[in-house]
Amino acid sequence: xxxxxxxxxxxxxxxxxxxxxxxxxxxxxxxxxxxxxxxxxxxxxxxxxxxxxxxxxxxxxxxxxxxxxxxxxxxxxxxxxxxxxxxxxxxxxxxxxxxxxxxxxxxxxxxxxxxxxxxxxxxxxxxxxxxxxxxxxxxxxxxxxxxxxxxxxxxxxxxxxxxxxxxxxxxxxxxxxxxxxxxx
Amino acid sequence: xxxxxxxxxxxxxxxxxxxxxxxxxxxxxxxxxxxxxxxxxxxxxxxxxxxxxxxxxxxxxxxxxxxxxxxxxxxxxxxxxxxxxxxxxxxxxxxxxxxxxxxxxxxxxxxxxxxxxxxxxxxxxxxxxxxxxxxxxx
Numbered sequence: 001x002x003x004x005x006x007x008x009x010x011x012x013x014x015x016x017x018x019x020x021x022x023x024x025x026x027x028x029x030x031x032x033x034x035x036x037x038x039x040x041x042x043x044x045x046x047x048x049x050x051x052x053x054x055x056x057x058x059x060x061x062x063x064x065x066x067x068x069x070x071x072x073x074x075x076x077x078x079x080x081x082x083x084x085x086x087x088x089x090x091x092x093x094x095x096x097x098x099x100x101x102x103x104x105x106x107x108x109x110x111x112x113x114x115x116x117x118x119x120x121x122x123x124x125x126x127x128x129x130x131x132x133x134x135x136x137x138x139x140x141x142x143x144x145x146x147x148x149x150x151x152x153x154x155x156x157x158x159x160x161x162x163x164x165x166x167x168x169x170x171x172x173x174x175x176x177x178x179x180x181x182x183x184x
Numbered sequence: 185x186x187x188x189x190x191x192x193x194x195x196x197x198x199x200x201x202x203x204x205x206x207x208x209x210x211x212x213x214x215x216x217x218x219x220x221x222x223x224x225x226x227x228x229x230x231x232x233x234x235x236x237x238x239x240x241x242x243x244x245x246x247x248x249x250x251x252x253x254x255x256x257x258x259x260x261x262x263x264x265x266x267x268x269x270x271x272x273x274x275x276x277x278x279x280x281x282x283x284x285x286x287x288x289x290x291x292x293x294x295x296x297x298x299x300x301x302x303x304x305x306x307x308x309x310x311x312x313x314x315x316x317x318x319x320x321x322x
Binding site for chain 1: 187188190191192193194195196197198199200201202203204205206207208209210211212213214215216217218220221222223224226227228229230231232233234235236237238239242247249250251253255257259260261262263264266267268269270271272273274275276277278279280281282283284285286288289290291292293294295296297298299301302303304305306307308309310311312313314315317320
């Protein structure tokens with residue numbers, strides 16, 4: 001049972017992600033997490049403001065159930081299957097953390113951004129809001145996120161997904177290498 | 185009802201995989217964009233290798249879904265700008281908060297309350313896209 005409590009090897013993790021996609025396909029559905037955000041907007045009445053949210057969102061309720069399950073999974077994994085410790089990232093990455101004011105003695109998520117006490121700094125809230133806005137806006141503009149494009153789309157050898165994933169990386173590299181030194 | 189429980193179960197396992205693989209950790213995303221470890225590339229690469237294999241098997245043997253329907257993966261619309269611009273915007277956010285939509289839900293479940301701010305902002309971002317979408321190049 002000990003292996004359950006250790007962080008999982010990338011091969012096991014990658015295989016299980018592909019298996020998740022396969023089971024959803026066999027159930028006649030598609031693997032895509034960000035579409036839940038659109039469903040959420042539609043369920044909150046966003047259809048009044050834009051035709052983009054006037055669709056039969058109730059037919060996408062299955063995906064909200066998947067997301068509900070994912071939340072339960074997150075709860076069980078963090079409370080009963082791990083100590084939610086800081087991942088064993090490379091020494092080079094650790095060494096770089098001090099330049100962005102993040103401690104090397106940390107948790108699963110950096111406490112500088114994701115602890116309740118960090119929210120007393122308005123800057124943290126601004127970072128979380130801007131990050132969320134970019135993720136939500138970008139995922140819908142690109143027509144999918146990591147699950148829909150990088151996993152499902154590329155598995156289907158779709159060119160649009162390859163373009164999107166290249167975009168994900170351009171954005172991520174610009175953020176980490178050019179903007180992080182200015183933000184943190 | 186049975187099907188609904190099945191969807192929750194799929195999500196449940198997916199949530200555990202995301203958390204235990206550390207793909208839901210900001211640190212792993214940061215490390216990935218610095219090219220300083222193989223971990224995330226190993227996860228995505230393995231998922232892709234098996235994903236391509238599964239999709240090819242489904243296509244070649246015309247495997248049907250459990251309810252007997254043909255499994256059709258509709259091709260995405262042909263375009264460059266929406267995927268590139270949208271992708272870059274998404275990537276900026278992904279690196280900043282270290283979480284894409286799947287992990288956002290997993291981390292809320294794990295009890296990281298500040299992630300709720302990320303979730304609400306992401307929903308707002310999706311809403312803003314719906315408002316301005318007709319004015320953007322697609």
